[in-house]
Amino acid sequence: MTTLEGIVLKERTVGEQDKFIDVLTKEKGLIELSVRGARKINGTSSSSTQLFAYSKFCYNESKGKFHLNSSEPIHIFYELRKSLTAISLASYFADILRFSTASLTDSGNVLRLFLNTLHFLENGQRSEAMLKSVFELRLMAETGFMPDILCCRSCGCFEPQELYFSLTDYCFRCSECSHGDENSFKLTISELSAIRHIVLADFNRLFNFRLSDESLCRLSGFSELYILSQLERNFYTLDFYKSLIGK
Numbered sequence: 001m002t003t004l005e006g007i008v009l010k011e012r013t014v015g016e017q018d019k020f021i022d023v024l025t026k027e028k029g030l031i032e033l034s035v036r037g038a039r040k041i042n043g044t045s046s047s048s049t050q051l052f053a054y055s056k057f058c059y060n061e062s063k064g065k066f067h068l069n070s071s072e073p074i075h076i077f078y079e080l081r082k083s084l085t086a087i088s089l090a091s092y093f094a095d096i097l098r099f100s101t102a103s104l105t106d107s108g109n110v111l112r113l114f115l116n117t118l119h120f121l122e123n124g125q126r127s128e129a130m131l132k133s134v135f136e137l138r139l140m141a142e143t144g145f146m147p148d149i150l151c152c153r154s155c156g157c158f159e160p161q162e163l164y165f166s167l168t169d170y171c172f173r174c175s176e177c178s179h180g181d182e183n184s185f186k187l188t189i190s191e192l193s194a195i196r197h198i199v200l201a202d203f204n205r206l207f208n209f210r211l212s213d214e215s216l217c218r219l220s221g222f223s224e225l226y227i228l229s230q231l232e233r234n235f236y237t238l239d240f241y242k243s244l245i246g247k
């Protein structure tokens with residue numbers, strides 16, 4: 001019997017009574033647990049295996065499959081359900097996580113990033129545009145897709161007032177060096193500083209930075225292009241979220 005803490009990223013019902021849940025854990029990365037009689041159980045066991053429940057899971061392993069024995073909720077993120085945009089954004093985050101952590105074994109930082117992001121999404125203390133940018137860019141940095149944000153690739157300028165981030169070679173060039181690269185995203189120095197903060201800051205300072213609403217919106221556009229380009233795919237949950245906020 002093994003006991004691990006983790007957060008439910010997806011539920012799939014099987015037959016009349018059972019379901020599978022995808023759980024992101026710190027120690028084992030992403031695991032699939034089969035939950036017998038999921039529709040019959042109620043109370044804490046039921047709430048602890050629902051979407052976005054952060055719980056303690058006790059399970060048996062047999063023939064490479066994991067079977068849930070018992071579970072206990074730690075935090076349910078119940079308030080997320082009060083906002084359609086918040087729950088939709090969280091579903092998009094869960095989708096990216098399932099895709100990008102499938103082969104990750106040490107998921108400590110990624111799990112912490114997700115829990116911290118959901119915490120702010122739930123209490124509304126940070127804008128959704130900010131949380132989306134932070135989650136997308138930091139997740140990429142934590143899973144081996146760190147953008148090159150050191151200096152202009154061509155002339156070495158560290159703080160150009162205006163720059164173009166190339167989505168071909170994932171680095172930036174100042175406006176003098178970029179020579180009209182069509183597959184690039186224009187950013188200001190304050191947006192570059194925010195990106196540097198997001199990919200490099202300690203977790204306890206990660207969500208503490210200020211940027212104008214206009215810049216946050218552009219940053220969210222940039223981080224989205226960056227992640228979709230690196231992962232080479234789209235997410236239906238992202239399209240749905242964007243249809244809700246009218247983007």
Ligand SMILES: [Zn+2]
Nearest residue numbers: 152155174177
């Ligand atoms: Zn340059």
